[in-house]
Amino acid sequence: MTWKHLCAAAKLEEGEPLGFKLGEQRVALYKVGDEVFATDDVCSHAFALLSSGFLEGHVIECPLHGAMFDVRSGKCRSSTYKDITTFPVEIRDGEVYVCLDGGAALEPASGSVVGAKP
Numbered sequence: 001m002t003w004k005h006l007c008a009a010a011k012l013e014e015g016e017p018l019g020f021k022l023g024e025q026r027v028a029l030y031k032v033g034d035e036v037f038a039t040d041d042v043c044s045h046a047f048a049l050l051s052s053g054f055l056e057g058h059v060i061e062c063p064l065h066g067a068m069f070d071v072r073s074g075k076c077r078s079s080t081y082k083d084i085t086t087f088p089v090e091i092r093d094g095e096v097y098v099c100l101d102g103g104a105a106l107e108p109a110s111g112s113v114v115g116a117k118p
Helices: none
Strands: 003-008 018-022 025-032 035-040 054-056 059-061 068-070 089-092 095-099
Touching: 003 018, 003 025, 025 095, 035 089
Parallel strands: none
Antiparallel strands: 003 095, 018 025, 025 035, 054 059, 059 068, 089 095
16 A cells, blocks of 8 residues: 655644645545544535535535535435545654555545544
């Protein structure tokens, strides 16, 4: 598995999604309580950045379509849209890393730390 550094954990604020572009892949980070989650940053319906959306608890709402996704699992809250990909997250020495090749639509890669605490 290849882990990619995204940012310092201190840069994340509760309820404020943060988007990143790693090559062709867009990733959104979410801090909920003491946990950090990572998903695909693009809505499954059409191109809209979820990191520009509204985070309430563990649910991110697309700013364009209103689709709602659970950041823990990527599961869409309605059957109208497809689920989004989630990525394993690790916090190492105060820095956030994600594993892009370990992403899954609903299940994290084995042995990964999803919802890592900063």
